Amino acid sequence: MKSYLTKVLVIIFLIGAFSCSKDDLRQYDLKQQKDAVESLNDPYLLSSIIKKTTLFYQDMGWASTKLPGAVQFTERNFQGGDNTYSAFAGPLDDMYSAMNILKFVDASIKLAEGRGSKVHVGIFTTFRVLLFSFMTDMYGDVYYSEALKGREGILYPVYDKQSDIYPGLLKELETASSNIASASALDVISPTYDLMFGGNKTQWLKFCNSLRLRLLMHSSAKLSDNGAKIAALATQPLLTEDADLNASMAFVGTTQQNSWVGGPLNWSTNGEFERRKPCKTLADQLTSLNDPRATVWFAPVEKPWTSDPANNGVKFVTTDANGFTYTSTWEYVDMTNPKIAEQVAAGNILDKDKAYVGFIAGMKGDFKNGNGHYDVSAGGLYGNFKVSEYSKLFRQNAHALLRAQIMNKDEVQFILAEAAVKGMISGNADTYYRKGITYSMKRWGVKDADIATYLAQPAIALPGDNAGKLAKIATQKWTALFTVASEAYVELRRTKLPNIFSNGLLVNFPFPNRYRYPGGESGQNKTAYDKGVSTLSPAVDNEFSKIWLLQ
């Protein structure tokens, strides 16, 4: 018995040895890891916020055709309905995309505050304001003072009134501006991780102020002291100098995530690229003024119509400013060809003897026949030989001219030009206006000489009357906001300029004034939703109701 007992004890010991090993539990490791992931340093927060925000904003401005379609930059040669505002006819979730970034921004502000970095707090707050302003501009009353406070126990936050949000945002920007301005010299920004301004504090201060200028102008009809505030702000550092950078980020172009949306890493085939055409409104605006940006933005038509039979079948090769080449072949409007005669009879051939042709606004139905494109099967599914595509520039993964943009210097100039016409500031509207055009053209790589030629045209000069001045400024601003469609939409809605609302086939399609609230709101947070809807005019959650800014 005893000998067995020894053996049994050995077995028990072995079982024990198998079971317990405190080292295996790695408790120190586990705790250390848990603690470590709860914080992040400022450079990472900064790069993340810049990336998330600029990409989100650029998505609105180019990748998603909802807003580029609404402001008549882009027409889609395919189903989708963005040519006729149909996305506005349903609930839109873009608010949530903005709030997802805001969640990161708010957490970053807290971390930066904890570390005492005023400059980072100021920069992060600037982005916070930008995202909230996007939300309120699009929807009206939105989450603001109670937003993102689930952990504080606010499970049913209410919307704030837009009339309260705007002053709140402007106030936040003032604080942000003073935070950046008063940050100590030791409070540095990582030049590598600052994807926007390379660690330059002054540029951030200017961006913060410029954004404030934008919001002051947005709300200038509603807040009475905005004029004075704009006047005061005009003397502060703004993104106005030749050496200043734009508030935008360059693409890297090595992965899908860090590439321009139209590049092959995101669009592996040409299909989607070919479906997107420049709108005739934009194309005509440029070509009518011999705008050099047309050759940067658009590709020459593949088979342009010619009214000269001698030109039929004649090829010409275009090399654009960025070195991209295109081959085009003139096609005579040959009335002996019944298919062509049919297009002529239907009044479909709108542009001939032109290399840059846009798709008519509000295009639908037999869409492929735009500008009399009769040879449908030869054109494949998406192609249309009679209308321009975008230039090959927009098919790159990355390019010096392609940036994820939030605010450009030219926009600042156009705001100042408008303020000057309206007497809010003392400067010369014409100077701001021409500087705006110049900055925009430079941004797209146009040579100084070409800019000068363009500006010298009599049609460019501002007329004497204020209304005429405002119309010209707004038209140029709209043009300059190409690829920044969210701001173009807000401004088109505010100024009603340029008056393009009945262009093309859009007569029966009223311009939408806002986004409908996301679908989940009425079910999940009905109290807040109902309150938000009640301040609309009329108090209906649809795209035609007016938000406070428009009331």
Next chain:
Amino acid sequence: MSKKIIRIFLMCLFVLFVNSVMAQNAITGTVTDDTGSPLPGASVVVKGTTHGVITDVNGKYNLSVPANARLVVSFVGMTNSEVAVGANKTINIQLKTSTVGVEEVVVTAMGITRAKKSLAYSVSAVKSDDLVKGGNANVLKSLDGKVSGVNLVSLSSDPTSSVLVNIRGTTAMPSVGDGNVSLKGQPLYVIDGIPVGNQGVSAINGVDFGNILSQLSPEDIETVTVLKGGSAGALYGSAGGNGVIMITTKSGKGGKKGLGVSFTTAVTVDSPYMMLEQQQLYGQGGRGDDWAWDTTDQWGPRLDGSRTENFWNVKTQAFETKPMYAANENRLDAYLQNGSTVTSNVNVNGNYEKGSFRFSLGKMENNGVMPNTKTNQWSATMASEYKLNDKIKISANANYTRTHSPNKANVAGGSGILNGLMYNMPSNMQPLSDMKDYWLTGFNGVLENGMIMQPGGVNVKAANPWWVTYERINIFSRNNFFGKLQMDWKFNDQFALLLRSGMDNIQENYEYRQSFGTTNLANRPASGDGAFMVNESNSLSINSDAILTYNKTVNKFDISVSGGVNYAYGTSNGYYVSAGALSVPGLFTIANVFPGRLTANYGWGTGPSISAYGTADIGWDKQVFVGVTGRNDWIGNLKEEKINYFYPSVSLSWVASETFKLPEAFNLVKARLGLANVGNGLVKQRSVDTYTFESPDWSGSVKTANINASLVDPNIKPMTSVTKEIGLDVWMLNKKLAFDFTYFIKDQNNQLGGIPLVQGTGFTNMTTNVGDVRNKGYEWGLTVSPVRTKDWNWDITGNFTHYKATIIRLSEKFAPAGYIFGNYDGKAKVKIAEGEEIGNIYEENPSLKVKEGIYKGQYLLSNKGKIQRSADEKDREQIANFNPDYIIGINTTIRYKSFSLNLVGSLRKGGKYVSVNRQYQDSNGASFESVSSGPDNPRWSGGRDEATGGHAWPAIGASKYASVNAYNDGNHSDLHDAGYAKGVFVNPNLPAGTIPTDADYIVNGADPNNTYYDIPTDAFGDVIWNFTSTRAFDATNFKLREVSLSYNLPKSATSALHVNNVNVSLIGRNVFQWNASGRNEDPESAFSGVGQNQGILRATLPPVRSLGFKLSFDF
């Protein structure tokens, strides 16, 4: 194949050799019943072996036995008799009618053996014989139809696929982000007393590699016992909350002295049937378009040869201008092949004075029904036992199984090949046999010869299915080692100690290789091509128990008390390294990664748990049995996470037949009552924001991060599961009739989960106690042996399962509306609301309907004739419930002399499934329904052209309403006829703001001039995208799961070969299937994607029928 035969032959030689060294005695005799009449069909077996014979018509038998053998003689309804052979040459045996099989024992939780009669809860056991009859290589699949209260759903008909098991349904609450309650309700698996965890579905990269348990060789399993929950599994604590499946492997114990060898092999041919069809009338063309070279949609021209287009000819590798015709090929039929499954098992038993052993080798080789897919499995198991003395016994089990698939295809999901064949291969594409050369001539391994090539012929628009088959390879292997060491020490008649330590170690290795061929040539310098990924994971769990047992009989009381402690420890780690694109073709190494496309991750986890448990069973006068169990778990690794729970259970059973004098016919009448409370493991969690770096980096020098905001309710409570069950067992006529019935209520209270939060909070959900789900159901089992004669024997067992789970309470923190819809798959939603039945699925879109008047309930169309989305969630219509109303399993055996026929069938009644196959076929224009509206899709009217029911476009300006004219004139297409959505629209001339009355509604389609028309893609598209119910089908089905016809060769024929018990069977599995829907789909493989939502079917294999034979013999 020939190699295999040689291998089998060699194995046979080996066992022959082993056998020939053993001495044999020939014994004869007669078996009679208690009246002295001969008993034909009685079984005479050498104890501890499968070596034996069946008595002939005169009750006589002949058997050669080793020296010192003992014979075990048995017959249904009779008490077994055991006789020592000794020096006798003739042994006559008289069997006594058994009072009833009340002495039957079953293994219960923690491996504790109990008399079945004393159990107060429902336990089902499936014995070895029933598992292997059908020759199924997958243990879990072989359970189907054989146990009541269990719902088994296979991911696919592939014999090696994963199986989801729900015991008595699931009481899990769906959440907004995760509606998959089936996966959450998986039972605990215990092998030889060692828990091996809850088995999810093992899938990587969309490829299903089978559950870990499906690797076990059925030949090595003695019994599978299903503890259906509550009291039965209470001793396992929270892990056993969904029920326990206990697997006991075979041991060499109790056999004859000396060595014995047995051998089994089964070969089946697996052939797919019931292939999904697609329309052959219209060919390639985009939505709302004409023919287009670059689409895989089928909205194009009629395939009557009237259209001539320029096509890529895959065979000649050139563009050719040809008339368009249909290939008239069922792509699945053309692609899938006959597979085969070969399983073999050889085992050696040894039984000696001091102990026993069993050693077994098994092999399974499956050639898939999908070309170029294969799965091999090997297993080696060893079980041994050694008696140190009368009191101490040591046993050890060791099992090693290995699975290796040189390639397994992605069967379920978007990137799978079935997906491509079913909906993305227009009818006019060439037959698959013309596409076999999938490389462009001269560009092997570099340029794919695609099904559709872009003009120029170097870039692929749509992949060649054979390229996908042979150049997208998923290699997988899994090694599983589990085993235990156990000591049983019987101190005296009262006290016994059990010490046990077991481990389970799983290593998985996965490689994904994708050749060059898909990326456009022009983009390759910038983005590379191909892909390579390695994924490796390891897990180890160790479980140790010490259990002290006390047994004592005092007067009429039988007392049994056990107490034990358990220490469990688990650790796992895994990594993956992925080269999203490669630099040079054909080199599948990580070093060949294309710059910037490397991603890698490594993670580990570890955790202990300590438990103490006890059970006390008191029986009084063999009539009343009371059982009490308790368990306390201490879980959590870090101090801040630590928490402990106590789980009690009580059960009561009363054998009425012992208390009252019942008519002779009743052998046993027992009433049962059980109550158990099981808590669920909640580790205390931090409520914090954490950050993770995004992958890939923004650039080489800049990283970016994401925030992971998680919100945990500060007042969170642990979840509990309370089960109540009552039951009745009746055994009659010497068990010729046995019936058991159980009714149960299972409440899962304070379920842990995420409640959806208002997005304005900054959190999508909060982890808290969501609410309570109650699951009620009943199950019964019935065994009838209507015929027991000399030559004939007929047994039927049936089982029935019904359950229904309902959400009975929701947290007060829930949305004020009291309900929320969670996302489900396939454009469907689940509703989380009080009173909601689990398994209900709803439409994705609430649709606007007329609320009042004679048009009430009609769809209210927009001023473009479109079905409109309603802002009111209440307008969301229910599609179906995916759970069956009931499941019936039938198992019957008819034996005539040495022939035996066994049938296993199952009927699943009720429930619906959503066919995502149809969804994609519909939207891609490949379904029959997309050609023309019809009874199957009553919500639109129209067709592709006049012949298929298309409507003529109205003349320009035909309508009296400007809005109708504007819409129709703009939409008017020369390429297509018109269609329209059914519903009503409001008179467009009604002044804005006026509330419409009956007179203001116009029925769309009533007047051809005043109808909003669309091209068929849009008219049909609006309907299919709005209504998932148009593709929801009755899931009722019957399957003949197993058929086997076996024949035991007479001894006279086999004795010369020195083999015994030669059994030859013809076997068939999934021989026949009937679907109430009439569709060619298996409603039970209704998961979309691997382990995804039940009730949603997408791109899974068609049913697979396996036919073959099985041979077994021993020495």
